[in-house]
Amino acid sequence: MAELFMREDAGGVARLVMTSPANYNALSDAMLAALKQAFTALAADASVRVVVLAGAGKAFCAGHDLKEMQAGRAAPDRGRGYFADLFARCAEVMQMIPALPQPVIAEVHGIATAAGCQLVASCDLAVAAEGTRFGVNGVNIGLFCSTPMVALSRNVPRKAAFEMLTTGAFIDAARACELGLVNRVVAPEALTAETAALAALVAGKLGAAVKIGKRAFYQQIEMDLAGAYAHAAGVMVENMLWRDTDEGMAAFLEKRKPDWA
Numbered sequence: 022m023a024e025l026f027m028r029e030d031a032g033g034v035a036r037l038v039m040t041s042p043a044n045y046n047a048l049s050d051a052m053l054a055a056l057k058q059a060f061t062a063l064a065a066d067a068s069v070r071v072v073v074l075a076g077a078g079k080a081f082c083a084g085h086d087l088k089e090m091q092a093g094r095a096a097p098d099r100g101r102g103y104f105a106d107l108f109a110r111c112a113e114v115m116q117m118i119p120a121l122p123q124p125v126i127a128e129v130h131g132i133a134t135a136a137g138c139q140l141v142a143s144c145d146l147a148v149a150a151e152g153t154r155f156g157v158n159g160v161n162i163g164l165f166c167s168t169p170m171v172a173l174s175r176n177v178p179r180k181a182a183f184e185m186l187t188t189g190a191f192i193d194a195a196r197a198c199e200l201g202l203v204n205r206v207v208a209p210e211a212l213t214a215e216t217a218a219l220a221a222l223v224a225g226k227l228g229a230a231v232k233i234g235k236r237a238f239y240q241q242i243e244m245d246l247a248g249a250y251a252h253a254a255g256v257m258v259e260n261m262l263w264r265d266t267d268e269g270m271a272a273f274l275e276k277r278k279p280d281w282a
Contacts, residue, residue, distance in 0.1 A: 025055040027077075033070035033224040034217070035063060035123075042078020048136050049086040053110050060117040070224040070231070072121065073216055074144060075128035081153070084135030084169075085111070108168050111136060115143040115172060119239045122232040124223055128216040130209065134191075135159050138202075139169035142176045145235065147203040148219060149194040150212040155202060161189035176202050227265055227281055234260075 027038040037059055039046040046052070063069055076082055085107070093103035118125050127133075127144040134156045141147050141155070157166035157173055166173075166186055174182045177200040185192065194206040207215040223231065237256040241249035260266055265281045272279035 025052055026059055028059070030069065032221060033068065033228070034073060034220045035066070035069045035071070036073040036075065036217075036220075039074075039076045039082065042076075042080075044086060045078065045080040045083035045132065046076040046137075047083050047086040048111060048140070049089055050107070050110075052086075053107075053114055056114045057110075057117065060114070060121060063123060064117075064121055069123055070228045071220045072123050072125045073128050073220050074125060074140075075213075075216075076130070078131075080131030080137075081127070081129045081133045082137030082140050083132060084137045084139075084159075111139075112168060112171075115139060118143045119145065119235075122235065124231060124235060126216055126220055126223075127203075128212060129153050129194075129203065130212055132156075135166050136169055139166075139172045142169075142172035142202060146219065146223075148212065148216040149197060149203040149206050150209040151194055151206055152209060153194040153197070153206075154191040155194075155197045156189065156191040157185050158189040158191065160187060173202075176200075227269060227279075229263065229265065230260060 025039065025041055027040050029036045029038075039052065041047065041049070041052060048056075063072055090100075090104070090107070093100040093107070096103060124145045127141045127147040129141055129147055130150040130153055132154050133141045134154075135158060138155050138157050157169045159166040159169075170182065170186055173185065176182075177185075181200050184190070192200070194203065197203045198206050204219075205215070233256060237253060241252050244252060265279070268281060269279040
């Protein structure tokens with residue numbers, strides 16, 4: 022993993038940088054394995070309250086490694102087994118992100134295409150540099166981006182997602198922000214600092230509350246309205262009974278900083 026990732030921890034924030042710039046940080050077999058290993062470690066690391074995911078070089082992530090995919094066709098089954106395994110492994114990694122206890126912020130620059138766009142959509146938050154281009158452009162080479170579609174269609178309005186998928190057209194960072202794919206757009210030279218500031222802001226909250234809140238967010242969003250309210254109410258009851266929540270509310274009323282354990 023050391024060759025494909027650089028990790029820096031500071032102030033409760035773990036910054037992961039994909040370091041495969043030669044192929045635009047493509048989601049090769051090795052990169053998917055590295056991501057899985059990194060996320061598995063983060064899930065068990067109580068010292069980390071927020072994760073930032075970035076890419077080295079000219080791009081955030083250009084999606085799957087097309088050379089590896091073409092090589093898979095050499096198998097007697099013309100690649101069916103390899104492709105099924107590849108997309109299953111990719112789906113597993115993407116689903117690890119919302120399942121992590123920590124919020125994950127994508128720090129995006131250059132391009133985020135196909136499965137790279139899927140990676141952005143899978144993150145909880147995203148900050149993009151001006152000039153970044155986003156696309157699910159597989160249709161341009163005859164491959165509909167069906168798996169990236171899953172995350173994309175859960176981030177942006179239905180018709181906008183379908184247009185991107187069927188035309189293969191790219192959108193810029195400003196449009197991505199309008200559609201809800203990213204949270205904010207900043208100057209390229211400020212990308213790392215602005216992402217770090219957002220991460221620090223989230224990391225400064227009561228970690229246990231953010232953790233329980235993230236889990237509840239993804240659980241309730243798949244429920245019907247009545248079920249979502251019932252589930253969220255139960256989560257709030259649990260949260261209200263914590264010592265640190267009692268202290269936080271008392272501190273607010275007394276106009277002082279909370280003394281969280």
